[in-house]
Amino acid sequence: MxxxxxxxxxxNWRLIFIPMGIIYLALILSMLFLFSGLVNILLQGASESFDEIYAAVSRFFVDSDIGAMIDKGYAEQIFSETIDxxxxxGAMVAASAKSRLTLSVFFxxxxxxxxxxxxxxxLRKDARWDDSRRGLIVIVFRYLISTGLVFLFTWLSFLWVYSLLFTVIVYIVLxxxxNLFSTWFLHYHNYPMSAILNGxxxxxxxxxxxxxxxxxxxxxxxxxxxxxxxxxxxxxxxLFAYNSAVNDVIGLEYFKKIIKSKPTLSESQPAQEAKKEGAVSAEKA
Incomplete structure (x- = not known):
């Protein structure tokens, strides 16, 4: 294998330019989204902070009388409220920046x-999609797993330094x-599943x-x-995206070799009965 x-x-090395173009465009768009958002967040935060400082100064020097201004406790209260x-x-600015970063990484x-x-x-232009319903089920199944891994990596990236290695290992196994299950489910579901999906x-x-x-x-x-x-x-x-695509195609090629190497491997009983019924119907016609 x-x-x-x-x-x-x-x-098929030329196909590597497909993930290159998509990923580089995604990186450019995500960086633009991130930096433009950070600039707006920082400007808005600076403006709000300036307004708060200006309001505190006005409250102390304009709205207060002489007695309040010379009161140490009153000054400390205004200073403490302003700092809070x-x-x-600042916490709101940091949360907004983190949200932007998370969205950029997820994108x-x-x-x-x-x-x-x-x-x-x-790579699989010649593959048979003989049942649109089965193809749709496989697409949804694969994308659920892929999306789940994306969320897992995005979440772990903020908590654990080795999250990428862990996610890669989990991704390879899953x-x-x-891949083996979808190959059987789409193309060779008439054969026993144990013929391909085994240890x-x-x-x-x-x-x-x-x-x-x-x-x-x-x-x-x-x-x-x-x-x-x-x-x-x-x-x-x-390069890793292209490698993953190549490995997905290997499942189909592997199953083809199993079918050829085992002439005694027969189709499952329901498939045989369906073929017999079809043959009988054809003879009657």
């Missing part, structure tokens, strides 16, 4: 997922299982994904050492 993945990987308002304003991650799905569809096939696909993932990591490290870490990450993100 590793050999098939590497062959498909290098044969400035802190509350980029969602575009990475979309780029991977689009690249995979280009994507291997969902051996899952381990084989996970091993393939880990091997290609390691190759990508080494490639990114080489690029980063020659140029810079920024360039390595910038080229590594679409």
């Amino acid at each position: 590793v050999k098939s993945a590497l062959k498909l990987y290098y044969k 308002m400035l802190r509350a304003n 980029v991650m969602a575009c990475i997922v979309f780029a991977q799905k689009l690249t995979r569809s280009m 994507s291997a299982i969902t 051996k096939s899952v381990l084989a696909l996970v091993g393939t994904r880990l091997t290609t993932f390691f190759i990508n990591v080494v490639s990114v490290m080489v690029i980063a050492s020659v140029f810079s870490m920024f360039v390595g990450i910038l080229l590594g993100i679409p």
